[in-house]
Amino acid sequence: MTTDSRARVLARIRAAVAGAPEAPDVTRGYRTSHATEDPDALLDLLHENLADYRAHVHRSGPDGLPELIAVLLAERGVRSVVVPPGLPEEWLAATGAERRSDAPRLTPYELDGIDAVVTGCAVAIAETGTIVLDGGPGQGRRALTLVPDLHVCVVGAPEQVVASVPQALPRLDPARPLTWISGPSATSDIELDRVEGVHGPRTLEVILVTPRPAGG
Amino acid sequence: MSDTFGGTFVGMPAFPEAARAAVGDATLRANLRHATHTIRDKRARAVAELDDWAELRQAGKEIKDRTLRHLADHLLRLEEAVTAAGGTVHWAADAAEANRIVTGLVRATGETEVVKVKSMATQEIGLNEHLAAEGIAAYETDLAELIVQLGEDRPSHILVPAIHRNRGEIRDIFREKMGSWGRPAPEGLSDTPADLAEAARLHLREKFLRAKVGISGANFMVAETGTLVVVESEGNGRMCLTLPETLISVVGVEKVVPTWRDLEVFLQTLPRSSTAERMNPYTSMWTGTSDDDGPSDFHLVLLDNGRTDALADEVGRQALRCIRCSACLNVCPVYERAGGHAYGSVYPGPIGAILTPQLRGTVSEVDASLPYASSLCGACYEVCPVAIDIPKVLVHLRERVAAEGGRGHRLERAAIKASSWVLDHPTALAAGERIASATRALHPKRLPGPGARQWSEHRNLPELPAEPFRDWWKRNRR
Numbered sequence: 152m153t154t155d156s157r158a159r160v161l162a163r164i165r166a167a168v169a170g171a172p173e174a175p176d177v178t179r180g181y182r183t184s185h186a187t188e189d190p191d192a193l194l195d196l197l198h199e200n201l202a203d204y205r206a207h208v209h210r211s212g213p214d215g216l217p218e219l220i221a222v223l224l225a226e227r228g229v230r231s232v233v234v235p236p237g238l239p240e241e242w243l244a245a246t247g248a249e250r251r252s253d254a255p256r257l258t259p260y261e262l263d264g265i266d267a268v269v270t271g272c273a274v275a276i277a278e279t280g281t282i283v284l285d286g287g288p289g290q291g292r293r294a295l296t297l298v299p300d301l302h303v304c305v306v307g308a309p310e311q312v313v314a315s316v317p318q319a320l321p322r323l324d325p326a327r328p329l330t331w332i333s334g335p336s337a338t339s340d341i342e343l344d345r346v347e348g349v350h351g352p353r354t355l356e357v358i359l360v361t362p363r364p365a366g367g
Numbered sequence: 368m369s370d371t372f373g374g375t376f377v378g379m380p381a382f383p384e385a386a387r388a389a390v391g392d393a394t395l396r397a398n399l400r401h402a403t404h405t406i407r408d409k410r411a412r413a414v415a416e417l418d419d420w421a422e423l424r425q426a427g428k429e430i431k432d433r434t435l436r437h438l439a440d441h442l443l444r445l446e447e448a449v450t451a452a453g454g455t456v457h458w459a460a461d462a463a464e465a466n467r468i469v470t471g472l473v474r475a476t477g478e479t480e481v482v483k484v485k486s487m488a489t490q491e492i493g494l495n496e497h498l499a500a501e502g503i504a505a506y507e508t509d510l511a512e513l514i515v516q517l518g519e520d521r522p523s524h525i526l527v528p529a530i531h532r533n534r535g536e537i538r539d540i541f542r543e544k545m546g547s548w549g550r551p552a553p554e555g556l557s558d559t560p561a562d563l564a565e566a567a568r569l570h571l572r573e574k575f576l577r578a579k580v581g582i583s584g585a586n587f588m589v590a591e592t593g594t595l596v597v598v599e600s601e602g603n604g605r606m607c608l609t610l611p612e613t614l615i616s617v618v619g620v621e622k623v624v625p626t627w628r629d630l631e632v633f634l635q636t637l638p639r640s641s642t643a644e645r646m647n648p649y650t651s652m653w654t655g656t657s658d659d660d661g662p663s664d665f666h667l668v669l670l671d672n673g674r675t676d677a678l679a680d681e682v683g684r685q686a687l688r689c690i691r692c693s694a695c696l697n698v699c700p701v702y703e704r705a706g707g708h709a710y711g712s713v714y715p716g717p718i719g720a721i722l723t724p725q726l727r728g729t730v731s732e733v734d735a736s737l738p739y740a741s742s743l744c745g746a747c748y749e750v751c752p753v754a755i756d757i758p759k760v761l762v763h764l765r766e767r768v769a770a771e772g773g774r775g776h777r778l779e780r781a782a783i784k785a786s787s788w789v790l791d792h793p794t795a796l797a798a799g800e801r802i803a804s805a806t807r808a809l810h811p812k813r814l815p816g817p818g819a820r821q822w823s824e825h826r827n828l829p830e831l832p833a834e835p836f837r838d839w840w841k842r843n844r845r
């Protein structure tokens with residue numbers, strides 16, 4: 152049945168365009184970036200755009216990271232936290248929250264009972280205020296960053312920060328499941344009033360980690 | 368949406384009657400006006416942030432045109448890549464076949480309920496109604512779709528399907544209906560958007576957690592990698608794409624793009640043009656199945672359902688470039704007054720006026736009247752991120768209706784009524800004429816189509832704005 156339809160649809164398509172003129176090559180006259188090359192300015196732009204879409208943004212040096220994570224989890228009253236495989240152990244060294252491993256795989260119901268998740272990321276895009284997860288080390292499968300209500304995401308600057316979407320795509324492997332996150336979940340379905348927090352985590356905390364202690 | 372069949376709203380009056388009803392509804396008009404104006408202004412700001420918008424628009428147009436010219440090759444490449452990544456590809460020539468395929472796939476899982484992420488394609492084929500008739504409950508999970516589904520209503524906007532409902536109406540729907548679909552609305556639910564969103568979160572969470580089958584559409588499919596892309600805001604898409612064991616995606620054949628790199632254009636233009644954001648909150652991309660993440664069973668249903676008819680029309684095929692951003696709805700003076708339901712299909716507004724008659728043909732009165740549901744002001748073309756020349760296609764389709772109908776034919780009468788409706792609404796047209804000065808090149812010298820053809824046979828249309836079109840019409844109509 153479907154085999155016949157396959158042949159039929161393909162034949163219809165071929166017949167439909169048989170007499171059409173050749174389409175011109177794509178001119179890519181657009182920019183590959185709208186932002187500055189300077190890494191500090193780029194980080195500021197990322198910070199600003201993340202915050203503009205209601206992520207809570209923090210800066211830290213590598214040494215202060217465990218303490219900052221512990222404080223953020225405590226502030227939100229977190230009792231349990233999912234630990235994705237490959238998350239650097241020291242990141243959770245200072246928190247007293249119960250650690251939940253994903254091996255064996257947590258069920259959706261179990262995940263729903265966990266307060267938070269802490270992850271790294273694959274890349275962050277300054278111009279759009281976007282973090283991309285690719286399921287790599289310290290990120291885990293997609294459900295881990297979806298069901299718990301608080302997501303704490305650590306971005307390594309400057310190496311994980313790019314300026315733009317055209318610069319981000321070549322760094323990502325399409326074979327992996329990818330999640331692009333720009334602020335917490337939101338809806339504008341009611342009179343176009345933006346409301347943060349519908350089905351994804353209602354709170355997104357982003358920590359920008361720089362090699363030297365951040366100035367401000 | 369029990370009154371839809373194969374995407375046609377059965378018993379739907381032709382555009383002018385439906386539009387007249389909408390214009391008489393003050394609440395509806397106020398809701399629409401507020402919504403379209405809010406998003407229109409925000410969108411303009413989001414677009415203005417990119418000084419290369421014109422180049423992105425041009426590239427988007429060219430990518431789509433080139434893809435459509437070699438569509439069969441790209442679909443075959445896509446099929447190969449999806450299959451290699453563990454997915455299964457099905458081909459559906461029409462709505463009935465797509466519905467049959469999806470029903471069979473759901474049946475095979477033994478499940479009787481599915482969670483759905485908002486998808487125009489599944490609305491177009493009337494999938495929910497078909498599944499319901501087969502004893503399978505399909506839960507819409509997008510907030511606006513939930514409002515529409517609980518309210519036993521029809522969507523009226525591509526992006527904000529419940530744009531015609533205000534907060535008080537939504538609260539009443541939630542209070543009355545949530546209980547019969549699952550978890551009831553919380554006691555004393557208020558009408559603040561935050562409380563309403565929270566009620567939806569609670570109502571839907573139990574469905575997400577137990578869901579075994581998810582059904583989606585896709586915004587893009589990448590031929591070279593086999594990757595599907597879903598762009599969303601609420602996270603209901605992520606839930607449907609991630610938690611179930613089986614995922615079925617129903618996608619129109621025109622949604623394919625050749626390369627991974629091509630996404631760099633559309634992921635910049637779509638969010639800004641659609642929700643006026645630099646980037647939408649969530650975008651999911653997946654390629655077939657992964658061992659340790661997400662559904663273990665993935666099916667892609669490639670849908671024709673009239674798209675190849677549109678593709679065969681050398682003027683009309685550009686409608687297949689559409690990325691469903693809905694910007695053309697928000698700037699359309701006719702849409703703003705008539706509302707989405709008047710268009711009689713899941714694709715309302717200017718894009719609906721050119722897409723629906725091509726997908727379904729112009730044999731019904733509502734579809735034949737759609738090309739006339741416009742003042743040809745050109746605002747839709749100006750905002751379209753893939754530069755679809757909607758006025759040009761409208762004029763072309765009017766000629767087609769004229770050829771199929773003929774003097775005194777019922778199609779002609781439907782067309783004349785639709786034109787009269789537009790021209791009898793001074794505010795609609797006045798808004799159009801203000802924009803028209805920027806788009807004069809788009810305006811036809813002769814008013815094409817049935818009815819109009821008779822009058823314009825011996826005279827050319829006046830140049831705008833030498834004589835307002837409206838006045839000319841008033842003097843010349845019979």
Ligand code: SF4
Nearest residue numbers: 689690692693695751
């Ligand atoms: S026709 Fe253009 S403006 Fe309208 S929804 Fe499609 S892409 Fe957007």
